[in-house]
Amino acid sequence: MSEHTHHHTETKNVINRLSRATGHLEAIKKMVEEGRDCGDVLIQLAAVRSAINNIGKIILADHMEHCIADAIENGDREELDKFNDAIAKFLK
Numbered sequence: 001m002s003e004h005t006h007h008h009t010e011t012k013n014v015i016n017r018l019s020r021a022t023g024h025l026e027a028i029k030k031m032v033e034e035g036r037d038c039g040d041v042l043i044q045l046a047a048v049r050s051a052i053n054n055i056g057k058i059i060l061a062d063h064m065e066h067c068i069a070d071a072i073e074n075g076d077r078e079e080l081d082k083f084n085d086a087i088a089k090f091l092k
Helices: 011-033 038-074 077-091
Strands: none
Touching: 011 038, 038 077
């Protein structure tokens, strides 16, 4: 976790989307418990994966607009290196 707090404009949007994805994932868990068709489960998992990827894109854009812009202005190489590492892990 980061040692300092970041200000982002999309926090509420991200939290709302994460809540929906969590609910969707719980519904998929119930589908599996009920023995629903594997194809249907896979389709729903793909929808959750897409939702998570879209959340990541929102976080990425918001972080670039705020934290990375500040890091560039302040010559904060450590923050830029951490960001590059995070992008590599996200895209893996």
